[in-house]
Amino acid sequence: MTVQGLVMFVALPLLSIAVFLAFVRLVRGPTLPDRVVALDLIATLMIGIIAVYAIATDEPVLLDLAIVLALISFLGTVAFAHYIEKRG
Amino acid sequence: MLEAVTALLILVGALLMFVAGLGITRMPDLFLRMSATTKVATLGLGTIMLAVIIYFDDLVATSHAIATILFVFLSAPVAAHIIGRAAYFNKVPLWEGTVTDQLRGQYNVGTHQLASVPFPELEQHLPDVAMRRLPVSGASPVAGQTLEQIDLRRKYDVTVLAIRRGDVVIANPAGDAQICGDDELIIMGLPEKLDEIDAAFRRLAEASAEHPTS
Numbered sequence: 001m002t003v004q005g006l007v008m009f010v011a012l013p014l015l016s017i018a019v020f021l022a023f024v025r026l027v028r029g030p031t032l033p034d035r036v037v038a039l040d041l042i043a044t045l046m047i048g049i050i051a052v053y054a055i056a057t058d059e060p061v062l063l064d065l066a067i068v069l070a071l072i073s074f075l076g077t078v079a080f081a082h083y084i085e086k087r088g
Numbered sequence: 089m090l091e092a093v094t095a096l097l098i099l100v101g102a103l104l105m106f107v108a109g110l111g112i113t114r115m116p117d118l119f120l121r122m123s124a125t126t127k128v129a130t131l132g133l134g135t136i137m138l139a140v141i142i143y144f145d146d147l148v149a150t151s152h153a154i155a156t157i158l159f160v161f162l163s164a165p166v167a168a169h170i171i172g173r174a175a176y177f178n179k180v181p182l183w184e185g186t187v188t189d190q191l192r193g194q195y196n197v198g199t200h201q202l203a204s205v206p207f208p209e210l211e212q213h214l215p216d217v218a219m220r221r222l223p224v225s226g227a228s229p230v231a232g233q234t235l236e237q238i239d240l241r242r243k244y245d246v247t248v249l250a251i252r253r254g255d256v257v258i259a260n261p262a263g264d265a266q267i268c269g270d271d272e273l274i275i276m277g278l279p280e281k282l283d284e285i286d287a288a289f290r291r292l293a294e295a296s297a298e299h300p301t302s
Binding site for chain 1: 091094095098099101102103105106108109110112113118121122125129130132133136137139140143144146148149152153155156159160163164166167170171172173174175177178180181200
């Protein structure tokens with residue numbers, strides 16, 4: 001199996017299931033920090049998806065998105081944590 | 089050969105990230121879920137980025153991948169720490185199988201400051217009891233009253249072990265000992281009661297700061 005095939009038929013499905021599982025946690029909670037952690041995991045999984053997709057399509061330009069997403073998700077988590085701590 | 093290494097790294101990374109997804113759904117409480125997501129997902133991402141470096145084999149892609157790895161490896165622990173901290177202060181419930189909560193009674197719930205236990209051996213013999221410093225602000229209505237009047241023993245089940253006034257420590261104070269502004273009470277009791285009394289003192293100080301005449 002080529003690397004492209006592996007990404008398309010193994011890596012992407014695995015990562016998609018992981019995103020779905022994280023989404024289940026995002027919906028179920030039960031607490032706000034649980035949801036924030038789920039969002040954070042979804043962002044990390046998206047970075048992984050972008051990276052393997054860059055390999056599958058042979059487009060290294062997509063890696064820019066991975067860095068941007070990493071930055072944004074970190075800022076988002078910090079902001080969420082700040083407000084959760086203020087509220088508590 | 090390189091193709092096989094790339095394939096292996098992608099496979100391992102995808103599996104690790106899948107395990108992170110399993111962890112966040114299956115683990116019993118927030119802190120355990122965080123240990124699954126933060127560690128495993130970060131490792132999985134690092135592995136995938138290694139695959140990216142080997143697959144593209146050019147400077148731009150390599151620098152992008154290394155920058156992503158470095159940033160995620162630096163930011164994931166920080167993000168996990170602050171979320172865990174915020175969750176702990178929000179009293180997110182721990183799993184019922186939790187054996188020990190070493191932060192219990194060690195955090196000042198009002199200021200969110202961590203203080204070490206003054207008597208670790210006391211902690212061992214009386215695991216439920218904690219000691220805490222309780223500052224009395226100068227504006228607080230508590231200042232000027234005696235220990236008997238504020239009656240912490242009856243209201244909060246808390247014992248005043250000593251009053252610290254500047255460099256002087258009044259140990260084992262009697263009921264008629266008067267509290268002055270800027271004193272520090274050293275109190276002992278259940279951690280929940282200490283939190284309660286801490287919050288009450290803070291409210292009193294804030295209320296009197298807003299209405300200085302009353």
